[in-house]
Amino acid sequence: MADYGPMVLRVCRAVVGPGEAEDAWSETFLAALKAYPRLDQGANVEAWLVTIAHRKAIDAVRAAARRPLAVESLPERPGGAGRPQDWDGDLWAALAALPPKQRAVVAYHYLAGLPYAEVAAITGGTADAARRAAADGIKTLRATYLARTREGDGR
């Protein structure tokens, strides 16, 4: 199960943002650890973990909505742990600007590697709808993120 840690972290960062991702990751794996003995032997562990992460993300978004102030900047990390420079802030900002459904399908398909049928089983709707939402999401990201990085790099 630990093999999936980095994948779930990328998904959490994409869906709830870098600030909340670590809590979402911890809650996902703690819930998974509790439920693991009940998981079918042949089950797709990746899809199962992403399903749990999806529920945790919904919880996190609801909790954030109840909070009076939106946090604009990333919370400081103690001891310089993590390597934020590897985690392009602009990309997360661009992902955060997507509608939630698009952000979720982009993350589950492109960052978790799940096929659209599995993505649709998690987010609801059909595989085709998930594919279209992901395509729309990628189109928007191309416009917002890639355009910005090209300017920034002068390329």
Place this chain on the structure above:
Amino acid sequence: MMATMEPEARRLFGTLPVQDEQTTARLHARLAAAADREGILDVAYRTVDTPLGTLLLAATKQGLVRIAYPSQGHDAALAQLAELVSPRILRAPGRLDGVTRQLDEYFARRRRAFDLPLDLRLARGFRRGVLAHLLDIPYGITESYAQVAAATGSPRAVRAVGTACATNPVPIVVPCHRVVRSDGSFGGYAGGPDAKLALLTLEAA
């Protein structure tokens, strides 16, 4: 996993590292602590460097359940624990601090007996009885397979004693290396003949 990614998406996400080891390690430690607090960390494990190579140590809540030599395959040992004990296994060094310290002392010749809670559930029946006897063989002393067989009440079960030693889930701490052939040669060992020789040499000094 992302082999099917279109070029455009690859340009978008290609800069993200597949692994973020520091963060992942920190999160794993935090998860292990939380799981332990909630009582769902069934097996904690860590690795430790010793003169005999990197050993895998694993403990349940009851005690030390497994020590695996590199030649036995750490992944295979973890897979066996997942199957026979519980799939709730995490790298969580804290639970193994005592084991690690006592092993360090043993290899530094500052310890002659281990004082650790053991969980011998991976050995059953006759083999379990053999392991119980092995714990009574003192540091620096050897017995033959035949002597161990006699001591466990089955003098004809010499070969089964060999199997019990070969499948000892916690070598070193349960000292199967102290069992040798009647002709004085060392016999086999879970960690390989060199490891057995090294342990007997260490204890003979």
